[in-house]
Amino acid sequence: MEGVEWGRGRGQRGGGSSCGPRGNLITSSSAVSAHLVASIIVAVVEGRGLARGEVGMASIDLKNPEVVLSQFADNTTYAKVITKLKILTPLEIIMSNTACDTGSATKLFSLITENFKNVTFTTVQRKYFNETKGLEYIEQLCTSEFSTVLMEVQSKYYCLAAVAALLKYVEFIQNSVYAPKSLKVRFQGNNFVFTNSGFLHCYKFIMHQVLWHMYLIYLVRNKEFFFELISRFLDTEQLLSILVQIPKQDTVKAAESKITNLIYLKHTLELVDPLKAALKSCKTHLLKAYYSSLEDKRFGIILEKIKTVVNDDTRYAKGCLNMRTQKCYAVRPNINEFLDIARRTYTEIVDDIAGMITQLGEKYNLPLKMSFSSARGFFIQMNAECAALPNGQLPSDFTKITKMKNAYSFTSADLIKMNERCQESLREIYHMTYLIVCKLLSEIYEHIHCLYKLSDTVSMLDMLLSFAHACTLSDYVRPEFTDTLAIKQGWHPILEKISVEKPVSNNTYITEGSNFIIITGPNMSGKSTYLKQIALCQIMAQIGSYVPAEYSSFRIAEQIFTRIGMDDDIETNSSTFMKEMKEITYIIQNANDKSLIIIDELGRGTSTEEGIGICYSVCEYLLSLKAFTLFATHFLELCHIDALYPNVENSHFEVQHVRNSVGNKEKITYTYIISKGHTEEKNYGLKAAEVSSLPPSVILDAKEITTHIARQILQKQRTTPETLRQRAVYHLATRLVQTARNSRLDPDSLRIFLKGLKKKYEADCPVSGQAQTEDGQ
Ligand SMILES: Nc1ncnc2c1ncn2[C@@H]1O[C@H](COP(=O)(O)OP(=O)(O)OP(=O)(O)O)[C@@H](O)[C@H]1O
Structure with missing residues (x-):
């Protein structure tokens, strides 16, 4: 525990006062013991930089050592954190000192301190929020009955980081360590999986809200338009996660992928304005909120920055050759003169390839066509029906001949060489483009977080549209x-x-x-x-x-x-x-x-x-x-x-x-x-075996053995009249309890219903009349 620094105070804001290590802590820990009425301590940590908005939480109940981990990452993260904290009613909340520093306190910190004014607040150095240590803690301390939690949390870094700081702190204030394999550790996802009684209402509420919105979307008769618009979006979240990763090695593949992703980013950002326009007239709170989240200036800033480097007409295109061309010409001319030269060379090679294929066609009088695939590069194709081949053979210049349906595909030695030259110039182009793209991305990173909002909006609209489809076009029912x-x-x-x-x-x-x-x-x-x-x-x-x-x-x-x-x-x-x-x-x-x-x-x-x-x-x-x-x-x-x-x-x-x-x-x-x-x-396995080619004698033996075993088992498991009676009594009892709980029937209907129950009970249990009620109902 040497060198641990905590800053704490009751409902303390800023938490900046990092108390001296040991002396202060001993006094504080007695304060904790004094407030053990509420007995839960929670550590909360938020991702930094691009990961802001991802929040990990870990809580421990000091009275009953159960650790609960959670992690949230979406637009409603903060609301979920606050709700979850309210349910936990913590005695103390721990956050990292970097989140609370005066002047640079995070939004999450402000929200927590505003909402939990009477809760002791403690700051801990960021270094204690260490996910590796968190995983080690769980491996060491979690009882084997709950060890499967490791499967769930091993890649959830923020909740692991939170549990590391939490357990270190708790061990420190309690001046003891937890014994190995002594803690119950659970992961509780973020989808309202709360075990409190508010759960049902929570879901019902969501249900009504969602239904309401989906009707609305449908009623504004914009459904087809929305469908068309939303389907043009690529996976924004995946795009974001790829964009923020910096490759360890600058390979051609890495370069190509970065350029592709920049094009995807531009394509996605260009859809923000049409989406805003579509949402503008929507009147519901939810859609209005999404509209205002798209008013974020950062979308425009990023797009403007991209446009200073990337050509206006560069966009996501279907087909590998189209996309290759888009990547090749993504960066504007005159930004790097060597890039311009390399692109001219590339264009010349492609023109040469086209010219060569035309010449070959003329030479052999064959309808040859230039084709492209990412595996083969440029190759030649010919419709077999349109050409009469001398001796049914293609000229010997052509190699690697394949025939699919009615089309021949092949290449030639010269074409292979030209493809290699083409690849070489492409490598140069990608490398130079990549350097420009990396510089551009480094200027964009600080704004890129807004893509989370976009991803949220698009996925929510996508979901609502699917719901709208489910309730209008299909024959589904409302549950x-x-x-x-x-x-x-x-x-x-x-x-x-x-x-x-x-x-x-x-x-x-x-x-x-x-x-x-x-x-x-x-x-x-x-x-x-x-x-x-x-x-x-x-x-x-x-x-x-x-x-x-x-x-x-x-x-x-x-x-x-x-x-x-x-x-x-x-x-x-x-x-x-x-x-x-x-x-x-x-x-x-x-x-x-x-x-x-x-x-x-x-x-x-x-x-x-x-x-x-x-x-x-x-x-x-x-x-x-x-x-x-x-x-x-x-x-x-x-x-x-x-x-x-x-x-x-x-x-x-x-x-x-x-x-x-x-x-x-x-x-x-x-x-x-x-x-x-x-x-x-019973013997469907044997029937399947009969259809197979097993020898009949083997099947016959198998049948005999099976019958013998089955007879033995059945003798031991016969249902007795007593078990039947008990079963009928049980079912009657549970139906009565359910009826008492849910029935809204008037007395006459209830009497008829109960008579029905009685009849069913007698049918299930003909030997007994004992369960009749006194008045015969
Ligand atoms: N309700 C249904 N209506 C129409 N086709 C069905 C239905 N249920 C299953 N099938 C068809 O039967 C196939 C087999 O179904 P399934 O895999 O559910 O069988 P199974 O009983 O689980 O088989 P096994 O015991 O071998 O795992 C499915 O792939 C599906 O094409």
């Missing part, structure tokens, strides 16, 4: 939010786009009383597609979109966990298995009662018995939660878990068997329809 996941005739939105016929739609019903669905069915019957469709619908609903279904209701999921099976590969089997285990551990460590969990095949990377064992115990663990879980499996033994757990439902994908008139062989046709119960298709 409801309840305590049940109920989708009537839902379909996979992407399968719909890529397949010729509309996908088969299916129902989904998951509720508190039946919150664990096991899905079985033969290979290719549609299990994975169905699971992905549910996850997609849930995400679409929660981000404010309509969903592909006739009706839909969702329970807000705090997190969605998925584990989707990978294709088997014998060589990577062990690593596939380990990956599976890591993913499932992550789910087990992080899922809670409000999660949606989707597991598509588990335990395939090991022996069947172990696979079943793993699946069984994972299911039992997940069954202890109220999370909604969908679990697809080929282990049919797992279906019998419903005998022990009444909240398990079995569903399966139906298939039909058709006898082939040729050879009278049986063929499976897929219906893609999900039904209740587990699949009756």
Whole structure:
């Protein structure tokens, strides 16, 4: 702890007073102990320079050593940081001294101190916000049960930097260190994944806002125009991240890529004005805010600077030759006379190539054409149908001949040499252009941060337009939010786009009383597609979109966990298995009662018995939660878990068997329809084997062994009348609780509903009459 310097004070602004190291700190730490009613300390750090706006946070609860990391990076970052801090209600906030220095205090610092006037504020030297140390801390201190957090945070530098400063500080004030593997460490993303009760309202609020805006966009009848405009934007965020990277080596490739990106930047900035004009007349707060974010002068400043160096008509062009020409002539003439000379040479070579190909055509009386590809450079093409070749052969001058459909492609020795000269002059051009571009970029860097705003605006508009499309042009429905996941005739939105016929739609019903669905069915019957469709619908609903279904209701999921099976590969089997285990551990460590969990095949990377064992115990663990879980499996033994757990439902994908008139062989046709119960298709693996070329005697043996094992297993797992009764009682109880919670029925309708429930209960449980209510309802 030697040499550590902290500056702290109660609601202190500026925090500039860096206290002397040890003496002051001892006094301060007793102050901390005195205020342990609130027990959370938070460290906040913001990126510098171009990374301003990226914020990492780490908090620790002194009463209950749990570390929570978060990282934010977008236009609403500051709002998210403040919201998150408000939820945490910290005892103390730590920031870097560079963020708080009087005169150069950051906007984030001002916002935090304004919003948290009564919270102790401490400044720490920037050097303690060290991401490498942060990662080391987590590796050393995180308990193995939560170690999967490393997967999530290893490249999130700002939250790692924050945790380094936080833990060093806390260890210092407490005058002790945390024991290895003693801390629970979690990463909490920035998408409103808060576990407080405000969560539901938070999402609902977003939902209404978004819906409102998308209607608006649609109603202003500018949708087509917006679509056209937005589709002209390139990936602004990616562009920004590439532009700010400085290559370690000045290779031709690096030079070419920088020039390309400068052209992309110009192209993007030239779209800002049309976008502003499109947004100008919009009346909603959100779109007005985006309009004003585009009024940022820096867009104009950057574009002007670019235009002093880059030709007005240089722009992003489709096709590699077009783009090569754009790069070659990007820089204005008379900026570097050597560049002008090199470009003249390049033009002459290209003209020579064109001339040479014309001459060759005339010489052999063939319709030759000049073509270009980035792999071959310039080459010759000829339509095979338009030319009669002597002896069906091309002249011997031509080499590397290929024929695609009706076109011959080839080159010649002279053309290869000319291509080399062309490349050489291009290298010179790119090198000189690159130097000019680097100088230009160095003048632009300080303004480039505004591109974050642009990227935010474009992506938000893109999303709203997609929502507008989903709610107007397609047959999607507006989702409801309840305590049940109920989708009537839902379909996979992407399968719909890529397949010729509309996908088969299916129902989904998951509720508190039946919150664990096991899905079985033969290979290719549609299990994975169905699971992905549910996850997609849930995400679409929660981000404010309509969903592909006739009706839909969702329970807000705090997190969605998925584990989707990978294709088997014998060589990577062990690593596939380990990956599976890591993913499932992550789910087990992080899922809670409000999660949606989707597991598509588990335990395939090991022996069947172990696979079943793993699946069984994972299911039992997940069954202890109220999370909604969908679990697809080929282990049919797992279906019998419903005998022990009444909240398990079995569903399966139906298939039909058709006898082939040729050879009278049986063929499976897929219906893609999900039904209740587990699949009756017990030996579909054997059926698949029958179709393969395995010898009939082997198949026969396999069938016998399978029947024998199956009989043994079934005997042990029979459902008894008692389990059936318990199951029916459980379902009745959960339905009654749900009814009591949600019912808005008048007394008469409620009586009818309860009578219905009673009938259903009696049907499920004919042996019992004990659960009848006293008045017979
Ligand atoms: N609802 C549907 N409507 C139309 N086609 C579908 C539907 N569901 C699935 N399919 C088609 O069937 C193919 C196989 O589906 P999927 O991969 O979901 O099967 P699976 O049961 O998960 O198979 P496996 O057990 O081998 O992993 C898909 O690629 C898709 O083309």
